[in-house]
Amino acid sequence: MRNFPLSRGTVAGILKGYIGLSAAVLTEVYIMAINESASKLLLFLTLGIPIICLGMMYFVRPCTPAGEDSSLHSYFAFTQAACVTLAIYLLTTTILKDILSLSNSVCYTFVAIMIIFLIFPLAIPIKMTLFPATRKNFEELAGSLDNLVTGEGDSNHKVPLLTPSASATYLGSIDENEDYSDVEILLAVGEGAVKKKRRPRRGEDFKFREAIIKADFWLLWTVYFVGVGTGVTVLNNLAQIGVSLGVDDANILLSLFSFCNFLGRIGAGAVSEHFVRSRAIPRTIWMTVTQVIMIIVFLLYASALNGTLYIATGLLGICFGVQFGVMIPTVSELFGLKHFGIVFNFMQLGNPLGAILFSALLAGYVYDNEAAKQEGSSCLGPNCFGLTFLVLAGACGVGTVLSVILTIRIRPVYQMLYAGGSFRLPQSSDH
Structure with a gap:
């Protein structure tokens, strides 16, 4: 967020998109590279992941904030294209592995190609290192950053x-x-x-104790809690949902959900960034739209109509991903970047708390009761999750109303921040 303050939605979408793909990448490694060996997987997670993190640690650091530059848009577009290509490739190879018997050499080839797709974005820093920007471009960027700080393009003097x-x-x-x-x-x-x-205004830098007493903070937290809590409930129980509706192999369902989740994350960042710049529309409007769709999706699940399971799963994956891609830049715009880390991490509590409430307590209780009625360890039929889906639909209805209220409340903030079609920092308060 600090390195790219003018492209917050795009950056959040890309980062969250890759995080969404990480599970599919590790699954590909587990199935095709180490032949589903549990001991080798534990060794890889114990040694491989920390080594990769330590190797990349130097590159994750604060840099000079990027200004308005046309080349940045092409760089972001290239990264998004590489990310989408990787997602399509992972979905394709997962389906092929599920329906075909592949030899070890083919599996190793698939993993090698996946690694190539993963390192595609490295072409950008290599190009910028070998062919650095000219001094003229550097001066244009510097001028853009000055405008970002002062909020004016033609005057730098202070008026008492x-x-x-x-x-x-x-x-x-x-x-x-x-x-x-x-x-x-x-x-x-x-x-x-x-x-x-004086106390900070929305759009300025808030301390955590100042943010948590704001109504907008709790409105955003509740909307996010409902969106991700209901979505993760289906994700956690997707295998049981498939079995209860007659789908024994849940791999396709999980792959479909993961792919659509990725599309929702990266798409939410790009789409919200476009509309916030062109029309100053608050990003939370997309949480409203997706939670309306989630109501329909949960009703489809509850109805258990033939042919709707895969459609509902794909739509839910997209809507679930949008919640992540929208929440991150919204937090940074409403409460500033100075204490962004602690505010963002508190918002993230909505995910595990939602899983506990909706998945463990609600869905687990309903499923166990229905399984007990059938006198078995597993449950079959639409009643296994029927009540759960109705409750989730009602929760999304509440989330929709709250997100509409939040969007109306913060509309003036976005009109101030994006009045000229690009982000403008408000005058900071000294607190």
């Missing part, structure tokens, strides 16, 4: 709250018996020598 003449006039009207030191303080505040503290 009160001019000296105005301050002097005000001083002359003070009663002669008033303490002279108080007059000096008033004059200093007016001329900018002393900065008066």
Whole structure:
């Protein structure tokens, strides 16, 4: 967020998209490279992942914030294309592995191609290193960053709250018996020598304790909690849902959900970035739209109509991914970047808490009761999750109403931040 403050939605979508693909990548390694060996998988997770993280740690650091530059859009487009290509490739190879018997050499080839797709984005820093931007381009970027900080493109001078003449006039009207030191303080505040503290406004940098007393904070948290909590409930129980509706092999369902989840994450970042720049539409409008769709999806699940399982799973995957791609840049825009980490991580609590409430307590309880009625360890039929889906649909209805309220409340903030078609930092408060 700090390195690319002018492309927050795009960056969030790409990062969350790759995170969404990580499970599919590890599954590909597990199935095709180590032949489903549990011991080799544990060894890879114990040693391989930390080594990769340590090797990449140096490259994840604060850099000079990127300004408005046409080349950035092409770089982001290339990264998005590489990400989508990888996702399609993973989905294709998973289906092929599921329906065909592949030799070890073919599996190893698939994994090697996957690694090539993974490192495609490295072409961007290599190109920027071998063919650096000219000095003219660098000066244009510097000027763009100055505009970002000051909020104006043609003036960098500071205008005091009160001019000296105005301050002097005000001083002359003070009663002669008033303490002279108080007059000096008033004059200093007016001329900018002393900065008066005030609470931050939406769009400025909030401390965590300042953010949690805002209604917008809890509205966003609740909307996110409902969106991801209901979605992760289906994800956690997708295998049982498939079995209860007559689909014994859940691999295709899981692959479909993961692929659509990725599309939702990367698409939410790109689409919300376009509309927030062109029309200053708050990003949360897309949480509203997707939660309306989720209501329909849960009703489809509850109806158990023939041919709707895969359609509902794909739609839910997209809507589930949108919640992640929208929440991250919205938090940074409403509450600033200075304390973004702690605010964002608190928002993330909506995911595990939603899983506990909707999946473990609700879905697990309903499923066990229905299985007990059938006198077996597993449950078959639409009643296994029917009540759960109706409750999830109702929860999304509440989330939709709250997201509409939130969108209306923060519309003026986005009109201020994106008034000129690009992000503009508000004047920071000193607190």
